[in-house]
Amino acid sequence: MTRLLIVGPPGAGKGTQSARLAERYSIPAIATGDIFRQNVKDETPLGLKVASIMAAGDYVPDDLTNQLVSDRLEQPDAVNGFILDGYPRTLEQIHFLDALLAAQGESLDAAILLVAEKEEVVARLRKRALELGRADDTEAAIRHRQDVFLQETAPLIPVYRDMGLLIEVDGLGEIDDVSDRIEQALLERDIQPAA
Numbered sequence: 001m002t003r004l005l006i007v008g009p010p011g012a013g014k015g016t017q018s019a020r021l022a023e024r025y026s027i028p029a030i031a032t033g034d035i036f037r038q039n040v041k042d043e044t045p046l047g048l049k050v051a052s053i054m055a056a057g058d059y060v061p062d063d064l065t066n067q068l069v070s071d072r073l074e075q076p077d078a079v080n081g082f083i084l085d086g087y088p089r090t091l092e093q094i095h096f097l098d099a100l101l102a103a104q105g106e107s108l109d110a111a112i113l114l115v116a117e118k119e120e121v122v123a124r125l126r127k128r129a130l131e132l133g134r135a136d137d138t139e140a141a142i143r144h145r146q147d148v149f150l151q152e153t154a155p156l157i158p159v160y161r162d163m164g165l166l167i168e169v170d171g172l173g174e175i176d177d178v179s180d181r182i183e184q185a186l187l188e189r190d191i192q193p194a195a
């Protein structure tokens with residue numbers, strides 16, 4: 001039963017690393033951005049509401065995001081653990097998640113911060129823009145998402161630190177090396193993969 005989250009600027013590699021952790025710890029990786037993007041693609045009522053917000057690189061309102069996560073965490077595969085990727089991103093979301101878990105007598109085990117400097121992540125996102133063509137990987141939206149991260153989400157980092165949950169990992173270098181760093185840091189906290 002491992003409950004993790006991964007936080008870091010857009011382009012830090014959260015999706016890549018959380019997919020690996022999901023496999024290693026036998027837990028689902030829950031990426032709010034992916035779920036929103038699927039809704040946009042399927043043109044669901046939620047997708048229609050959030051499409052233009054996402055394309056601009058702004059955050060979806062907290063009430064919609066919190067509801068989405070609370071529904072997702074009720075699915076059977078998430079009952080025994082999960083890794084959240086891209087959530088919480090605001091102080092209100094942190095408090096919502098905290099209360100949601102506490103109501104079930106649960107809590108997070110660790111918050112992994114992937115550290116990467118701005119110029120590096122912007123370069124990665126430019127490259128991804130060419131490969132994937134995501135609606136929010138335009139130059140303006142890339143820059144804007146970095147600013148929104150600094151303004152809205154960076155303030156969460158001291159909160160996790162105060163909660164004793166923060167694990168800071170250097171997100172630069174080879175993907176395997178970053179994975180090794182994360183795994184080492186988790187083991188140091190006695191957070192063990194599923195047998």
Ligand code: ADP
Nearest residue numbers: 010011032033034054058059060065086087089
């Ligand atoms: P990135 O980390 O590259 O910004 P994500 O896939 O995590 O990409 O998120 C894409 C977009 O989805 C965000 O810019 C935002 O519009 C929306 N989104 C994802 N997660 C959240 C969240 N927790 N709160 C608000 N909006 C979110």
